[in-house]
Amino acid sequence: MxxxxxxxxxxxxxxxxxxxxxxxxxxxxxxxxxxxxxxxxxxxxxxxxMSRDEAVALTLAMRDSGSVLDWSELDGPVVDKHSTGGVGDNVSLMLAPMVAASGVYVPMISGRGLGHTGGTLDKFDAIPGYRSQPDLALFRKVVREVGTAVIGQTADLAPADKRLYAIRDVTATVESIPLITASILSKKLAAGLQGLVLDVKTGSGAFMATVDEARALARSLVEVANGAGVPTTALITDMNEPLASAAGNALEVRNAVHYLTGAARDRRLHEVTVALGAEMLVTAGKAGSVSEARDQLETALASGRAAEIFGRMVAGLGGPADFVERVDDYLPKAAIVRDVLTEGEGHVSAIDTRAVGVAVIELGGGRRVAADTIDLSVGFSDLAGHGARLDAKTPLGRVHAKSEEDAERAAGLLRAAYRLGTKPDARPTVYERIEG
Known part of the structure; x- marks a missing residue:
């Protein structure tokens, strides 16, 4: 040929x-x-x-370009989740231990920040000692003993994707649904999954700005993954505001630990996490219905089992054994922390979520170029959500910065990202479900 x-x-x-x-x-x-x-x-x-069959062939060929993990020695189903990325999207940190606490193995291969969106691996880098790219032997050991491990792509998993993506990135061919589909799924399927659930974001902070765009990508991913032999469903979820009330690596880790322990739990974040977890348990055959699966996940949280598994995973991958109990002692902290006040009053009627993500990058919490070193301590916390009532005395958030100058600039960017007006209508968190 x-x-x-x-x-x-x-x-x-x-x-x-x-x-x-x-x-x-x-x-x-x-x-x-x-x-x-x-x-x-x-x-x-x-x-x-590409046709569906072409996209399936491309995905399988890229999957088979390197090692494909085999989990046949495990005594339970192996399922994972993938998100197309957003701002304040720390779902993986809670979802993996919650699902593992319900009897499903979750070997999660995650990535770093892309564009204005935060990366799961960057968040874990805020945990001292955590090995986000261990060798496969340690990865398998932690999954087997704890039930889950969240790591980055290793060199021998879908190496064809790494080269193809690098070329796409500099030839203006990133925005191709068949190529996006093969890129996402080749890495996920190389993890040896028996089921997959996809979180396809839409809105001002997502790569797919409209529901129609998100639906097209979700359908492609679901059809190709099922065509490749892995039972897969997708949820289209809202990214018209940060998902968590925090945006920034260490701040999102703290938010996740507070979620797991019950110290604080953002409503929209909880809705998305439980919805995705329920899909995973039903796909794995661990629950006969979404309602039953939700009950199992709530029990995993209320019993403390999910928080325990998160702590064991952190320790198993080199982090502190008492990280959950002493999270504030271990996470890096910014030198400057101050409230950001609005210059008017009213309800939050719209948020330019992409602008919030860009503001985190401006603070140093993301990369302008691939070689950049991230300041893991910076970002925003206590972010006001859609519909919140604000005035000159009610902060719309809190900025964490390394200098007064950075804090002032980021505060201006955050104010500019928020629009105040009359109280808006409620918006769904999960728009629809796509199945094969």
């Missing part, structure tokens, strides 16, 4: 065989297909799209 002929066929709108797709992915992995050819292939897919 010749790469240029495969590119030509896709450029002309043809349907590629699974054999041709495997050939391209093999060349992508071993370097026998040039970067120019990969870029041309990605651009052809960007403009011509």
């Amino acid at each position: 010749l790469p240029q002929e495969i590119i030509r066929q896709k450029r002309e709108g043809g349907v590629l065989s699974a054999e041709a797709i495997r050939f391209m992915v093999a060349g992508l992995t071993d370097g026998s297909v040039s970067e120019g050819q990969v870029a041309a292939f990605a651009m052809a897919v960007f403009f011509r799209g």
Whole structure:
């Protein structure tokens, strides 16, 4: 086979065989297909799209470009969750131990921040000693003994995706649903899952700004994952405001620990976490209905079992054994902490959530370029939600910064992200469910 002929066929709108797709992915992995050819292939897919069967073949070929984990020695089902990213989205920190407490193994492969969205691995980096990229032996040990472990992608899991994404990133071909689908699912399926639940965000803080865009991506992901043999469902959830009342790495970890222990629990965050957890338990066969699954998750929280599993996971991956009990002693703290007051009054009628995420990056809590070092202590806490009543004496949030200058600039950005007006209508947290 010749790469240029495969590119030509896709450029002309043809349907590629699974054999041709495997050939391209093999060349992508071993370097026998040039970067120019990969870029041309990605651009052809960007403009011509892919059928469901083509997307399944691409996903499986990328999955099989490296190691595929086998969890057959475990005595229970293996299920995971993936989010398309948002601001204040720390769901994974609570969801994994809650589901593990209900008898399901959760080997979670997560990523770092992308654009204005925070990354799960960056949050875990705020925990002293936590090994977010351990070797596979330690990863398997913690999953087996604790029930869950949250780590980053290792070099031998779906290596084809790493090269393809790097090329897409610099050739304006990121926004292709078939390529996004294969990128997400190849890494997840390489984890050896028996089930997957997807959280596809929509709104001002999401990559998919409209429900229609989110629905198109969710359907692609669900159809391809099921076509690849992994039972998968998706929820489309709201990202028109930060999901947690905190945005920033250490601040979101503290928010998650408070959630698990019951010290404080944001309403919308709880709705999304329980909804996704219920899908995972039903998919795993651990609950016969969503209602039964919700009861199991609430029990995992109320009993303290979920918080215990989170603490054991942290310790198993190198963090402090008493992290949950002494969370404020271990997390890094910003030098400057101050309330951000509004310049008017009224109800929060709209939030530019992307702008809140960008403000965290401006504080140093995210990356402008891949090589940037993150300040894990900075961000916002106590963020006011949609519909909250604010005035000149009621803070819309609290800024955590390394300097007075940074704090002042970030406060201005946060004020600009909030619009005050009359009390708005309530908005759903979960818009719809997509199944195969």
